[in-house]
Amino acid sequence: MLASGLPDIIADPEELARFLFSLSHFNSKSVKPAAFLPSPDHETSVFRHGAEPREELWILATEHAAGMRTVKAAALLNAGQVRIAGLDAVADEPPPRHAVLRGWPLNDNPHLQKAQQKERAILLAQAAVLLER
Amino acid sequence: MHRIVPIIDLSGHLAIQAMAAGSNAVSAEAGVIGRAAGEIATSAEESVVLFGPKADALSALAELVSECSERGWDGQNAEPIDSMAAFSAERFIRAMPEDLPLPEFAAEPDGAISLDWIETRNRMLSLSISRGGRLAYAWVDGADHGHAVAQFNGLSVPSRIIAAIRDLTGTTNVGIRAA
Numbered sequence: 001m002l003a004s005g006l007p008d009i010i011a012d013p014e015e016l017a018r019f020l021f022s023l024s025h026f027n028s029k030s031v032k033p034a035a036f037l038p039s040p041d042h043e044t045s046v047f048r049h050g051a052e053p054r055e056e057l058w059i060l061a062t063e064h065a066a067g068m069r070t071v072k073a074a075a076l077l078n079a080g081q082v083r084i085a086g087l088d089a090v091a092d093e094p095p096p097r098h099a100v101l102r103g104w105p106l107n108d109n110p111h112l113q114k115a116q117q118k119e120r121a122i123l124l125a126q127a128a129v130l131l132e133r
Numbered sequence: 134m135h136r137i138v139p140i141i142d143l144s145g146h147l148a149i150q151a152m153a154a155g156s157n158a159v160s161a162e163a164g165v166i167g168r169a170a171g172e173i174a175t176s177a178e179e180s181v182v183l184f185g186p187k188a189d190a191l192s193a194l195a196e197l198v199s200e201c202s203e204r205g206w207d208g209q210n211a212e213p214i215d216s217m218a219a220f221s222a223e224r225f226i227r228a229m230p231e232d233l234p235l236p237e238f239a240a241e242p243d244g245a246i247s248l249d250w251i252e253t254r255n256r257m258l259s260l261s262i263s264r265g266g267r268l269a270y271a272w273v274d275g276a277d278h279g280h281a282v283a284q285f286n287g288l289s290v291p292s293r294i295i296a297a298i299r300d301l302t303g304t305t306n307v308g309i310r311a312a
Contacts, residue, residue: 021208024197024239027251033259033271034239034247039209069208114245114261115269115280122273126254 004096006048010089012080015050016099018128019061020073031075031128033121036101044101046089051076051131058133064095075128085123190226190235194219194246201240212244217264222246224287225262230295234302236260250301258301260294272297 002008010016018035020026025035038044047064049057051074061071079089087103104120107113200206201214225248226235236248245263260270266287271280283291 019208022201022206022240024200024237027237030251030254030257032237032239032247032249032251033257034241034249037241037243039207039211039242041210045209069206071208109282111267111269111282114243114263115271115282118259118261118269118271119278119280122257122259122271123278125257126273 002091002093004048004093006091006097008091010048010079010091010099012078012083014048014079014089016046016077016079016082016089017049017057017060017131018044018046018075018077019071020075021069021071023072026073026075026130026132031073031125031130033118033125035075036121036124036128037117038101038104042102042104042106043092044104045092046099046101048091048097048099051129054131057131060097064098071133073130073132075125076131077124077128081127082124085120085127087120087124186235187226187229190238191223194222194226194238197238197240197246206240207242209242211240211242214240214246215244215264218244218246218262221264221266221285221287222248222262225285225290228285228288228290230290232304233295233298250298252301252303256301258297268294270294270297272301274301 018031020031020035022035025032036044047060049060051057057074058071061074082089082101087101089099090102092098092100101124105113105116107116198214198216198219201211204213205211206213222238229235234250236250239247239249241247241261243263245261248260248262250258255273255275258270258272260268262268262285266285268283268285268291269280270283272278281293283293285291
């Protein structure tokens with residue numbers, strides 16, 4: 001059990017929120033693939049929280065994810081959908097409820113690696129539900 | 134030191150201006166940037182004759198570059214949008230056939246720019262433009278999905294990508310094929 005009270009292992013049905021700080025990462029219809037691409041350390045930061053309670057979701061974003069930035073929206077999906085896309089969701093506290101998406105493809109050819117990662121990201125975007133703040 | 138600064142000009146078009154601070158930059162990198170600056174300046178001048186949807190798209194691109202010009206724009210440690218990626222994206226938009234739908238733009242954590250054609254959540258094409266002419270792209274069409282890499286010479290959009298956009302947007306029956 002983690003300090004947050006959550007289990008070490010993220011089960012497939014568990015909901016995850018990817019906080020979005022750029023308006024370019026979503027439109028009225030959907031989350032865009034770029035919202036899920038990994039940071040330079042090859043991980044994508046998420047939080048273990050679903051759409052409800054809504055107020056707690058935004059508090060989590062403000063207190064532990066935003067820093068000086070304003071959270072514009074959240075992309076919601078569950079861990080099972082992450083695994084179907086060929087990635088894994090792994091607990092990564094602190095901060096509380098934090099997790100990362102790992103397993104992004106790596107390749108000696110950086111362009112091919114990027115294309116492979118975009119394919120994973122587009123599958124996450126397909127699965128994700130957009131929640132605007 | 135030279136730096137390239139994307140701005141929005143008075144008509145709302147993308148203009149990327151090369152700014153020179155100091156006159157003694159003699160490194161190879163400075164030379165490359167200087168040449169790029171010259172090309173960008175020429176491109177900015179050409180933007181005067183662009184009207185309509187492409188001009189709007191370039192304005193949106195400029196706004197994105199401005200929004201994501203500092204490290205950490207994603208709330209984490211994302212790189213600022215690369216000025217040469219912005220330049221390549223502008224060239225790509227200019228090179229697109231007039232009858233193709235224009236993309237939306239998004240910033241990527243490595244400083245690249247994503248060009249996205251989104252019909253629905255289940256039908257998307259996403260293309261990355263970064264420094265250099267290689268284009269990494271991926272698509273999903275229902276249960277079908279894939280990825281590929283193509284070369285952009287700065288003047289004409291690769292035929293495979295044109296076919297992919299047409300297929301996604303329903304303007305042709307040509308299928309998307311991987312590289």
